[in-house]
Every structure is written in C-alpha cells, then in structure tokens.
Amino acid sequence: MSQRNDALRAARLRAGWRSVDQAAKSLSEHGQRFLQDRHFEVSPRTWRRWEGERPGRPPEETAIVLHDSLGRWPEDLGFTVPAGWIRPEAHQGEDVTRRQFVSVTAAALVPGPLSPQHIDPALIDYFEQQLEGHYRADMYLGPHDLIGTVSAQYQLIDKLVRSAKDEVRRGLLRVGAAYAALVGWLYQDAGDLGAAAFWRGVTQEIAVRSRDAQLIGYSLVNQAHVRTDLSDGYGVIDLCEAALDVSDRLLPKIRVMAMQQQAHGASLTGDRTTVDRLIDAAGGLLARVDDDLPWGNACRRTPGYLEVQRATCYGRLGLGREADSLWAQVLDVVPLTARRDRGVYLARYATSAAAAREPDHAVEIARKAVEIAVETRSARMLRELVTLERAMSPWHDAPVGRELAEVLAPVGKGS
Structure with a gap:
C-alpha cells in the first residue's frame, strides 16, 4: 500500500473539503483574496502530490496561505521543511523578544568596578527570604x-558582591547563584533555551567563585536540565556524572537532584533499567534531605517528586500504560494551587493515555491542561501539548481527533 500524507488529508477533511479538486479550488480562491493576487492558484495535481508519499514543500507564499486557511504551518501538515526555515509569524515578535532578552541579560553584565559601600550581612537573609516567595509565585504565575x-534583584546582588568582603561576599555569591539559577529556569519554562543556557552558565560561574561544592553540583544539574530539554541524553549523563564524581561531599538533596536528572538522560538513550535504578537510588536518599538551603527544594516541596520523574521518563520511553498509571497516582496528591506543574503533568498524562490507546480519556485530560496553559503561558506546557497532538495522530480522522483539535484551539494547536 502506498503511503500518504495523512496530516494534510486530515486537515483538508476537517476544513470540509471532501475532495482534492475542492481543496485545490478553495485554497486558490482563499489565496487570491488573502494575497490580493488573482493569479495565485494551486492545481488539483499539485494537491494530489502533496497528499502523496513525497509531498516536498510548498513555496513560502503558499505556506502562508495554507496556514491562514488551515491554521497550520508546513511542518504540521506533513511537508518536508528545510533546515533553517523560520515561520513568518516568528519574525513579528523577533525584535521585541531580542530586546527583552538583551535588557534582562544586561543584569548579569553590568560593568564595574562600582563605588564601594558598606554591606550589612542581614541583606543575605533578606534575599534568601525573597527567594522563597519567588519560588511560590512561579508555581502560581508561570515565568x-x-x-x-x-x-533585577540579581543585578542588585551582583552590585553588592562587588563591594562586600570575606564571609558577607561569599554569602551574597551563594544567594546570587540561586537567583541566577531561577532566572535560567524561568527562561527555560518560557521556551527560550538560548537565554536559559546563558543564565545557567552565569549560575555555574558564580557557584565556582563561591567555592561551594553544593552549589557547583547544583549548577551542573541545572545545565543538565537544559540538555534534557534539548533531547541530548548523553550530555545530560555527562553533566550529572560530573556532579556525582564528588558525591561523598554532596548533601543528599544534590545527589537526589543529580540522580533523577541522570534518569532523564537515560530515558533519552532508551535505557529503562538505568532509569529505574537511578530513581530507586534517589528514593533511598529522599528521607535524608534535611538541609536548610533556600534553593533546590523541589524534591521536598513537590508531592510524589520522584514518581513524577519516573512517569515522565516512562512516557519518553513509550511505556504508555505504565506512565498512565503513575500519572493517575501523582495527580491525586498534587495540590490545585500548583497550577503550572499540574498543567504539565496533565499534558503528559494525556499523552500517556493516547499511547495506551485510550484517546477519549486523553481528550478529557487535555481539557484541564489547556485551561491551565492559557493562564500560565508556559512554553513547557505547550510543548507537552504538541507531543500529545502527535500521539493522537492515529485518530486525526475520527470524531475524537476533531474533538481534540477543538480542545487545543485556545492555545494555537490543532486546526
């Protein structure tokens, strides 16, 4: 049986174009109105090729018309997209995004030296207390x-570090590393991995300057987290192994963080045995996490923390039923106030349900995830919903597939 471009065919049928001839005629008419070009035309022969085994790619002008008509870009419609192709919509916000990045990143690059001033040691406690509030706000608001x-608070800490001396300076360096790590995480959650990597690098620099072995380990795990989002399994493993090389000096919390992140690396390389071994080993340390450090406390703050990691790894490994069962347990204990985390978990749960061949259940779960995605604008959540959409592709032509498209419409997914 010859292969077809089912993604384009499904989009055509959802648009109500029952035949190739009707699709070509309707798209031509839409393009003539949209481009104000009466010569724009797509022939039935061209559309038939698009739905075939080798659809190639449409010209950029035609891609724009397809998007305006069907609500999807070529990569979502089964076309071959060349490396470096940038969606036209991306250019619109590119300058604004770049200006925002330059403005915020300037906080890490203020030239010095600055005028010396007396630094009260009480400022260290002040910034640490503020940090806990930021962690809570992140759970409620998103990035x-x-x-x-x-x-901005990091910029102030950096200014104070340049005047502080001895123990006060080292204390400010430690809290500054925690603030830089949080900025990196916020960028990562917002989907800007370039900015996230920059701030993770700032974190690592300050950690090294502080001579704090715990912070250095923490900074390596942060770097590994970015590599996880880049699907670089071996990069994740390298960084986590580097952190654990001095495990005899690391607090249980840092070892737990490194082990669970290394498990994500193992899942990216298809190694379930190592995933389970690392998460089980981290579980054996969890009860010993009792430090008073203000950063890196997700393992204590997040209900079912390690089972969240296991379920995520299982989903990545394609173990739909195992992941589905774990997510059901995890979501029973995650508080409703942890909106962003709950939304990410729901999206992963829905994908696991799809992998377990339960599409109706997946759509039911997706409704709740989309509601939170609209509120928080978390790019991580949107990426999870894209993964869900791919997992639901076998049901594109079925009523449940059309229902999913309606559910995802508020966040710009589906058609």
Missing part, C-alpha cells in the same frame, strides 16, 4: 511575570 523582577 513571564517574574523574569524581570528576579533578574
């Missing part, structure tokens, strides 16, 4: 409303 606030 966008916090990036400017947290990076």
Whole structure:
C-alpha cells in the first residue's frame, strides 16, 4: 500500500473539503483574496502530490496561505521543511523578544568596578527570604511575570558582591547563584533555551567563585536540565556524572537532584533499567534531605517528586500504560494551587493515555491542561501539548481527533 500524507488529508477533511479538486479550488480562491493576487492558484495535481508519499514543500507564499486557511504551518501538515526555515509569524515578535532578552541579560553584565559601600550581612537573609516567595509565585504565575523582577534583584546582588568582603561576599555569591539559577529556569519554562543556557552558565560561574561544592553540583544539574530539554541524553549523563564524581561531599538533596536528572538522560538513550535504578537510588536518599538551603527544594516541596520523574521518563520511553498509571497516582496528591506543574503533568498524562490507546480519556485530560496553559503561558506546557497532538495522530480522522483539535484551539494547536 502506498503511503500518504495523512496530516494534510486530515486537515483538508476537517476544513470540509471532501475532495482534492475542492481543496485545490478553495485554497486558490482563499489565496487570491488573502494575497490580493488573482493569479495565485494551486492545481488539483499539485494537491494530489502533496497528499502523496513525497509531498516536498510548498513555496513560502503558499505556506502562508495554507496556514491562514488551515491554521497550520508546513511542518504540521506533513511537508518536508528545510533546515533553517523560520515561520513568518516568528519574525513579528523577533525584535521585541531580542530586546527583552538583551535588557534582562544586561543584569548579569553590568560593568564595574562600582563605588564601594558598606554591606550589612542581614541583606543575605533578606534575599534568601525573597527567594522563597519567588519560588511560590512561579508555581502560581508561570515565568513571564517574574523574569524581570528576579533578574533585577540579581543585578542588585551582583552590585553588592562587588563591594562586600570575606564571609558577607561569599554569602551574597551563594544567594546570587540561586537567583541566577531561577532566572535560567524561568527562561527555560518560557521556551527560550538560548537565554536559559546563558543564565545557567552565569549560575555555574558564580557557584565556582563561591567555592561551594553544593552549589557547583547544583549548577551542573541545572545545565543538565537544559540538555534534557534539548533531547541530548548523553550530555545530560555527562553533566550529572560530573556532579556525582564528588558525591561523598554532596548533601543528599544534590545527589537526589543529580540522580533523577541522570534518569532523564537515560530515558533519552532508551535505557529503562538505568532509569529505574537511578530513581530507586534517589528514593533511598529522599528521607535524608534535611538541609536548610533556600534553593533546590523541589524534591521536598513537590508531592510524589520522584514518581513524577519516573512517569515522565516512562512516557519518553513509550511505556504508555505504565506512565498512565503513575500519572493517575501523582495527580491525586498534587495540590490545585500548583497550577503550572499540574498543567504539565496533565499534558503528559494525556499523552500517556493516547499511547495506551485510550484517546477519549486523553481528550478529557487535555481539557484541564489547556485551561491551565492559557493562564500560565508556559512554553513547557505547550510543548507537552504538541507531543500529545502527535500521539493522537492515529485518530486525526475520527470524531475524537476533531474533538481534540477543538480542545487545543485556545492555545494555537490543532486546526
């Protein structure tokens, strides 16, 4: 049986174009109105090729018309997309995004030296207390409303570090590393991995300057987290192994963080045995986490923390039923106030349900995830919903597939 471009065919049918001839005629008419070009035309022969085994790619002008008509870009419609192709919509916000990044990143690059001043040691406690509030706000709000606030506080800490001496300086370096790590995380959650990597690098620099073995280990795990989002399994493993090389000096919390992140690396390389071994080993340390450090406390703050990691790894490994069962347990204990985390978990749960061949259940779960995604604007959540959409592709032509498209419409997914 010859292969077809089912993604384009499904989009055509959802648009109500029952035949190739009708699709070509309707798209031609739409393009003539949209481009104000009466010569724009797509022939039935061209559309038939698009739905075939080798659809190639449409010209950029035609891609724009397809998007305006069907609500999807070529990569979502089964076309071959060349490396480096940038969606036209991306250019619109590119300058604004770049200006925002330059503005916030300037917080880490203020030239010095600055005028000396007396630094009261009480400022260290002040910034640590503020940090806990930022962590809570992140759970409720998501990244966008916090990036400017947290990076401005980092800039102030950096200014104070340049005047502080001895123990006060080292204390400010330690809290500064925690603030830089949080800015990196906020960018990562917002989907800007370039900015996230920059701030993770700032974290690592300050950690090294502080001579704090715990912070250095923490900074390596942060770097590994970015590599996880880049699907670089071996990069994740390398960084986590580097952190654990001095495990005899690391607090249980840092070892737990490194082990669970290394498990994500193992899942990216298809190694389930190592995933389970690492998460089980981390579980054996969890009860010993009792330090008073203000950063890296997700393992204590997040209900079912390690089972969240296991379920995520299982989903990545394609173990739909195992992941589905774990997510059901995890979501029973995650508080409703942890909106962003709950939304990410729901999206992963829905994908696991799809992998377990339960599409109706997946759509039911997706409704709840989309509601939270609209509120928080978390790019991580949107990526999870894209993964769900791919997992549901076998049901594109079925009523449940059309229902999913309607559910995803508020966040720009589906058609």
